[in-house]
Amino acid sequence: MPSTITLPQNPPPLKAQAKDLDFYYGDFKALKGINMPVYENKVTALIGPSGCGKSTFLRCFNRMHDLYPGHRYDGSIHLHPDEVDVLHKSVDPIEVRMRISMVFQKPNPFPKSIFENVAYGLKVRGEKNRTVLEDKVEAALKGGALWNEVKDRLDDLAVNLSGGQQQRLCIARALATDPEIILFDEPTSALDPIATGSIEELVGEIKHQVTVLIVTHNMQQAARVSDYTAYMYLGELMEFGETNDIFMKPKRKETEDYITGRFG
């Protein structure tokens, strides 16, 4: 079924574009011919009923599926402006993950100090200069809205932070390597409403420095945090457009049924 894609009248610059993207778990085709723009410094929400392929699609962007045998991509995801196809076999997935980082559903700090968690990616990249590391860790923790809470205990174990603080730490860790895109896979589903509110606020702030793709089950959250929304169903992109339009005047009945809770 062709997707209903409504492009904005004055589209912002493109950051990425999925073209004819299929994805297979072995013989099972989980994504079917997805074409979708991702706009720079905007938040794009992926919504749809359980099992429709939101996480599968998100994980294509940083080649997470490469970690398991039998998974296969067809089609492309081009990054702009350099037009690199992140799915192409000649492109190193480690390099892709430096450019496109991910924040998971459950906060997953390493069993290391707060400082070491944030410095990790920088050290993997070969940064050894202590002053540079300290400056970048501070900037990333500020970006993650956590600096004021942890600046006097950077050597404490990260796992001793609260759930909401741990998730902000994971965002700071993702920001530290200056990625171009951050992928969020239901980042607040393990958090209470207050911690959820602070993560949503943070997403609204970091989009000024990075492009965001977010999977969420929470319709209010999609409406609050995103600029664009993609509604997926059974591995297909059904509808894509500006979030206000998708929520206020969706073009497809399937989209309307889902967002009004009549389906899914």
Ligand SMILES: Nc1ncnc2c1ncn2[C@@H]1O[C@H](COP(=O)(O)OP(=O)(O)OP(=O)(O)O)[C@@H](O)[C@H]1O
């Ligand atoms: N590792 C896997 N091996 C085989 N099939 C898988 C695997 N992971 C997911 N799938 C299947 O791919 C389809 C899409 O799953 P995916 O997790 O992307 O959906 P989702 O929309 O993110 O769902 P949810 O909202 O429940 O997290 C589903 O039919 C699922 O059963």
